[in-house]
Amino acid sequence: MDTKELQKQIERRRIFGIISHPDAGKTTLTEKLLLHGGAIREAGTVKARRNSKFATSDWMEIEKQRGISVTSSVMQFEYGGKVISIMDTPGHNDFGEDTYRILTSVDSAVMVIDAAKGIEAQTKKLFAVCRMRGIPVFTFMNKLDREARDPLELLGELEDILGMPATAVTWPIGSGLNFQGIYNILKNEIYLYKEKETLKLDGSGVSDPRLDEVITQFNLKALREEMELLEGAGYPMDEEAVLAGELTPVFFGSALADFGVTAFLEHFLDMSPAPGPRKLADGGSVLPTDPEFSGFIFKIQANMNPAHRDRLAFFRICSGEFTRGMTATLSRTGKPIKLAQSTQLMANERENVETAQAGDIIGIYDTGNFQIGDTLCTGKETIFFEPLPTFPPELFAMVAPKDTMKAKQFHKGVQQLAQEGAIQVYHNEFNEIFIGAVGQLQFEVFQYRLENEYNAPVRMTPQELTVARWVLDADKDKIKASLDSRSKLVFDRFERPLILFANQFTLSYYQEKHPDIKLTEAMDLKDPEK
Ligand code: G4P
Numbered sequence: 001m002d003t004k005e006l007q008k009q010i011e012r013r014r015i016f017g018i019i020s021h022p023d024a025g026k027t028t029l030t031e032k033l034l035l036h037g038g039a040i041r042e043a044g045t046v047k048a049r050r051n052s053k054f055a056t057s058d059w060m061e062i063e064k065q066r067g068i069s070v071t072s073s074v075m076q077f078e079y080g081g082k083v084i085s086i087m088d089t090p091g092h093n094d095f096g097e098d099t100y101r102i103l104t105s106v107d108s109a110v111m112v113i114d115a116a117k118g119i120e121a122q123t124k125k126l127f128a129v130c131r132m133r134g135i136p137v138f139t140f141m142n143k144l145d146r147e148a149r150d151p152l153e154l155l156g157e158l159e160d161i162l163g164m165p166a167t168a169v170t171w172p173i174g175s176g177l178n179f180q181g182i183y184n185i186l187k188n189e190i191y192l193y194k195e196k197e198t199l200k201l202d203g204s205g206v207s208d209p210r211l212d213e214v215i216t217q218f219n220l221k222a223l224r225e226e227m228e229l230l231e232g233a234g235y236p237m238d239e240e241a242v243l244a245g246e247l248t249p250v251f252f253g254s255a256l257a258d259f260g261v262t263a264f265l266e267h268f269l270d271m272s273p274a275p276g277p278r279k280l281a282d283g284g285s286v287l288p289t290d291p292e293f294s295g296f297i298f299k300i301q302a303n304m305n306p307a308h309r310d311r312l313a314f315f316r317i318c319s320g321e322f323t324r325g326m327t328a329t330l331s332r333t334g335k336p337i338k339l340a341q342s343t344q345l346m347a348n349e350r351e352n353v354e355t356a357q358a359g360d361i362i363g364i365y366d367t368g369n370f371q372i373g374d375t376l377c378t379g380k381e382t383i384f385f386e387p388l389p390t391f392p393p394e395l396f397a398m399v400a401p402k403d404t405m406k407a408k409q410f411h412k413g414v415q416q417l418a419q420e421g422a423i424q425v426y427h428n429e430f431n432e433i434f435i436g437a438v439g440q441l442q443f444e445v446f447q448y449r450l451e452n453e454y455n456a457p458v459r460m461t462p463q464e465l466t467v468a469r470w471v472l473d474a475d476k477d478k479i480k481a482s483l484d485s486r487s488k489l490v491f492d493r494f495e496r497p498l499i500l501f502a503n504q505f506t507l508s509y510y511q512e513k514h515p516d517i518k519l520t521e522a523m524d525l526k527d528p529e530k
Contacts, residue, residue: 017109019110019112019130084269101388108137111126111137151172152226165241167235169250180214199214207224251267284383288358293379296385296388297314328377393437396435399459414450426492443460479517499519507519
């Protein structure tokens, strides 16, 4: 492909993830987007796969289902000339560190909010990651066909709770039984819910007298007042601020009724960024049009069959082109690796990928060479992409082999799962091992895999600790002297000290008492020695 063609292909691409609290409607919206893109033919396809997912807590079952979820991990479709990849961010029970990490591979995020509930806990956590990475966030207020909260209040909540100014692109006319449609502010059009008609308004906008005939006085009065308020006190659309992740465009609709979804999709495709430059660890960056191939691994999926140790590494191509069988350098080791087996992570079956390019995500089979955050590249100079962040776990357990004769297998398993990024591993001064996770399933998977893959059954002792902070600069004795019975000192696998606290309250109390000990919530996922 010549540079011009490559540029054209890159500009067509959009990679985004959907973030939401369970039940806000992520699956339903994904499904409607896939339907519009012609990627699926029937509603219910995505859902059917999901529903069977956790019918049993048996690990093989989980893995089997995960096998399916691997193929649906990236859903690609075309719409309006754009090639769109939706990265699946696991929800519900399988919420884990992976969920956060996927957000390091996207160029934008769609935040789905249940308009009856507003911002919920999981949305808040995922949003914080987008904020940290400067990812543009688009908001879809869902379930307007049900009784919803006041739209102005919902908009205000984005700013009050998330600290994110919001600008409305579409606006609801009533909700629930009174739901009559959506006003597209940017296009000055009304979509009527029951009539399924579009009304282009005159220059007076919502003062257009024709509205009196189709919308109830109650709804119309509210709409006109709300538009006046937004004009006076709302944030105007500012596409630069959107791209900088400093302003979120807000859309209203009903994913279930497929209403307001097209308007959302079209504006989203217009405003969301195509793959851009990617930062390097040394401060430089790589342009997607750079002819040399480069990219990084952001997720490693263990094989569903324990008899085969091979794993699937999720790889985001940041520049150049990929061709099957090519050789690239694994930057961490400096060694060449042949990328012979690769797969497209979409559709219903895994297909071998022959070629792919900057702005695509592919799966590369791994026999144990890769780690999360690894860079692969071609070219004379070896490059390193910015390290992926480590997210603070909230659940901790002390772990030990049930059978001391199995200590060797146990340590090998722990080390490998830590490398895979399946779990955080720490140790204390006495070399007792602790693991940390953001979701309970990570623990279950850990226990199951150690027993089944490494033949080392584990004894797990849950800890009454929920907050972890790395210590930036303080000596060990000083840290030790500062601890009490509700905090614990451990070290990560790079020997960096962390303090585990019982809860936020204990943390705040500690910080007040020891202002000289600097703590941080997130750390780069890298070996400081390298
Ligand atoms: P999630 O992936 O974010 O967890 O949410 P999901 O799409 O599974 O939706 C959760 C529930 O909310 C589902 O109902 C779904 O049908 C419903 N829902 C999603 N969008 C809308 C909407 O716009 N309006 C209304 N009224 N409901 C919506 P369920 O009863 O849990 O599942 P199902 O039996 O309908 O499949």
